[in-house]
Amino acid sequence: xxxxxxxxxxxxxxxxxxxxxxxxxxxxxxxxxxxxxxxxxxxxxxxxxxxxxxxxxxxxxxxxxxxxxxxxxxxxxxxxxxxxxxxxxxxxxxxxxxxxxxxxxxxxxxxxxxxxxxxxxxxxxxxxxxxxxxxxxxxxxxxxxxxxxxxxxxxxxxxxxxxxxxxxxxxxxxxxxxxxxxxxxx
Numbered sequence: 399x400x401x402x403x404x405x406x407x408x409x410x411x412x413x414x415x416x417x418x419x420x421x422x423x424x425x426x427x428x429x430x431x432x433x434x435x436x437x438x439x440x441x442x443x444x445x446x447x448x449x450x451x452x453x454x455x456x457x458x459x460x461x462x463x464x465x466x467x468x469x470x471x472x473x474x475x476x477x478x479x480x481x482x483x484x485x486x487x488x489x490x491x492x493x494x495x496x497x498x499x500x501x502x503x504x505x506x507x508x509x510x511x512x513x514x515x516x517x518x519x520x521x522x523x524x525x526x527x528x529x530x531x532x533x534x535x536x537x538x539x540x541x542x543x544x545x546x547x548x549x550x551x552x553x554x555x556x557x558x559x560x561x562x563x564x565x566x567x568x569x570x571x572x573x574x575x576x577x578x579x580x581x582x583x584x
Contacts, residue, residue, distance in 0.1 A: 402562035404448045405455060406569055407512070408441035409552045411523065415476070416440045418548070419493060419523055422541075426491075426526045430537050435527040442474075442495065442521050444555065445514045449562050459557060463575040465511040471553040471577045472504040476523070479541040481534070489534040491541055492522040508555075553577050 410416070419440035427436055447455070475496040482490045495501070501521070509516055526537060554576045558569040 402449045403452045403559050404562050405450060406446050406558040407444045408556050408558065409444060410441050410556050411550045415548050415550060419525060422525050426537055430529065430533040433526055433529050435524060440523050442523055445516060459573060462512055466555060466575045466577055469507055469511060469577045471551050472501060474501060474550055474552050476546055476548040478546055479544060481538065484528060488528045488530055490524055490528055491526040491537065492524045493546055495521040
């Protein structure tokens with residue numbers, strides 16, 4: 399019996415993009431060594447909920463699935479690389495999702511239908527997460543002017559779960575919630 403569960407809600411790109419991001423991660427390991435998330439699967443993290451009681455969350459997820467089924471899928475464009483700064487000590491390099499008025503409206507609708515408040519939400523696919531600035535300075539020149547251009551359709555939200563207080567507990571798929579069956583035209 400699970401007393402507390404963490405939930406991770408993600409949009410997964412197709413296998414060819416997952417493999418491409420994995421290739422960038424492996425190349426980064428060759429330059430800077432091991433880093434957090436080097437073995438994680440490429441995805442866009444929409445929200446991460448921790449220490450949830452499953453008997454409360456699971457009915458809410460079912461209701462959310464009904465609401466998400468009213469949202470049309472959207473075409474997302476990966477357009478190069480960018481980075482986040484975590485203070486002055488660490489940075490994250492990511493594949494950038496191009497933000498157009500269409501995608502901005504779509505993500506706002508998604509957040510509203512999921513009933514989450516995510517201020518400053520930047521859709522992205524993390525490649526090298528939370529590395530020291532010295533490692534970033536060594537690695538960033540390899541990403542800075544490199545082109546990456548891929549398009550994919552976001553047609554579902556994957557919900558992963560794991561027990562909160564179990565050390566080294568792996569994420570497992572809890573449920574896949576599908577959007578409506580046609581592309582959006584905002």
